[in-house]
Amino acid sequence: MIVRMNDVIKRYNGDRLALDYLNLEIKKGEVVGLLGPNGAGKTTAIKAIVGLLAVDEGTISVFGEKQNGQNRQLRRRIGLVTQDVTVYEDLSAYENLRFFGKLYGLKGEQLKARIEAVAKLIGLSDRLHEAPKRFSGGMKRRLNIGCALLHEPELIIMDEPTVGIDPQSRNYILEFVKELAKQADTAILYTSHYIEEVQAISDRVYIIDQGHIIAHGTVKALIEKMQGDQVMAITVKHPAKATVLTLKAIPDIKEVSLEGDTYQIVTEPGVSVLDKCLALLAEQTITDVSNQQANLEDVFLMLTGKTLRDGAVD
Numbered sequence: 001m002i003v004r005m006n007d008v009i010k011r012y013n014g015d016r017l018a019l020d021y022l023n024l025e026i027k028k029g030e031v032v033g034l035l036g037p038n039g040a041g042k043t044t045a046i047k048a049i050v051g052l053l054a055v056d057e058g059t060i061s062v063f064g065e066k067q068n069g070q071n072r073q074l075r076r077r078i079g080l081v082t083q084d085v086t087v088y089e090d091l092s093a094y095e096n097l098r099f100f101g102k103l104y105g106l107k108g109e110q111l112k113a114r115i116e117a118v119a120k121l122i123g124l125s126d127r128l129h130e131a132p133k134r135f136s137g138g139m140k141r142r143l144n145i146g147c148a149l150l151h152e153p154e155l156i157i158m159d160e161p162t163v164g165i166d167p168q169s170r171n172y173i174l175e176f177v178k179e180l181a182k183q184a185d186t187a188i189l190y191t192s193h194y195i196e197e198v199q200a201i202s203d204r205v206y207i208i209d210q211g212h213i214i215a216h217g218t219v220k221a222l223i224e225k226m227q228g229d230q231v232m233a234i235t236v237k238h239p240a241k242a243t244v245l246t247l248k249a250i251p252d253i254k255e256v257s258l259e260g261d262t263y264q265i266v267t268e269p270g271v272s273v274l275d276k277c278l279a280l281l282a283e284q285t286i287t288d289v290s291n292q293q294a295n296l297e298d299v300f301l302m303l304t305g306k307t308l309r310d311g312a313v314d
């Protein structure tokens with residue numbers, strides 16, 4: 001077990017409850033997504049794990065040791081990518097990486113080799129001698145992430161690393177997080193309010209709202225647990241009422257209706273009846289097929305009554 005938070009409570013200024021009996025675990029080699037809207041407590045939880053913030057109640061252990069903010073050895077095993085970019089604008093990318101590498105005790109050939117390896121990972125090998133003030137937002141983000149990876153931490157924590165950047169950099173970051181995750185010993189905690197991202201990279205997800213974990217599990221399990229029936233819509237050129245009954249006769253299909261020229265076909269979640277439906281409807285000339293599958297967004301909506309899109313809670 002890399003991280004274990006047990007009934008953690010944090011109040012800011014003595015009253016605002018930022019963490020409300022928070023329970024969270026990260027195991028070796030796992031990619032854990034922490035998903036929640038603005039102000040949910042993600043950054044507070046991260047600061048508590050890293051030891052930058054004292055909590056009011058509950059316990060936190062990191063690498064099997066109690067986190068009390070005093071243990072510098074613990075800190076050295078963690079790579080923290082902060083929500084705000086914290087690189088030095090006037091130093092070159094290389095100098096930034098060297099600075100952070102030295103902070104973590106690297107030097108000489110080892111430091112040099114790590115800078116080169118990290119630069120490659122974040123896709124900045126050919127821009128190392130430029131200063132970040134000339135970089136795009138996405139490049140700065142990548143450099144910011146690189147600064148946390150030099151010392152090969154066993155636990156990497158990334159606090160919304162893809163906010164406000166171009167889609168290309170975003171994809172780049174997601175791809176290399178997946179690469180990092182392949183190193184069996186590295187655990188990753190990734191916070192975001194972009195559901196698709198969390199869904200794409202996490203082994204397990206915690207959904208946090210108002211300082212409390214309201215659901216956790218694998219993406220698949222969360223969706224299956226929350227999901228009602230699955231609806232497939234098949235639109236045809238020549239619909240026939242009689243076909244409704246023939247479709248209904250297919251095992252696994254629970255309900256069928258014809259609305260205009262679209263058949264609405266209801267099944268249990270995770271069941272595929274597409275082949276059978278296509279075969280049966282081939283003569284009616286299919287013009288469109290769509291599957292309305294639940295996703296994490298639906299899970300969140302069902303649990304909180306709120307939508308969670310790009311951080312905006314409406």
Ligand SMILES: Nc1ncnc2c1ncn2[C@@H]1O[C@H](COP(=O)(O)OP(=O)(O)OP(=O)(O)O)[C@@H](O)[C@H]1O
Nearest residue numbers: 012013016018036037038039040041042043044045
């Ligand atoms: N230093 C602070 N002093 C007082 N209140 C704070 C402080 N930092 C955070 N809070 C409050 O604690 C709650 C949780 O904030 P936190 O920054 O952990 O949320 P978050 O999930 O990281 O949000 P975001 O997605 O916007 O980064 C919010 O209500 C916030 O206003």
Ligand SMILES: [Mg+2]
Nearest residue numbers: 042043044083
């Ligand atoms: Mg935050």
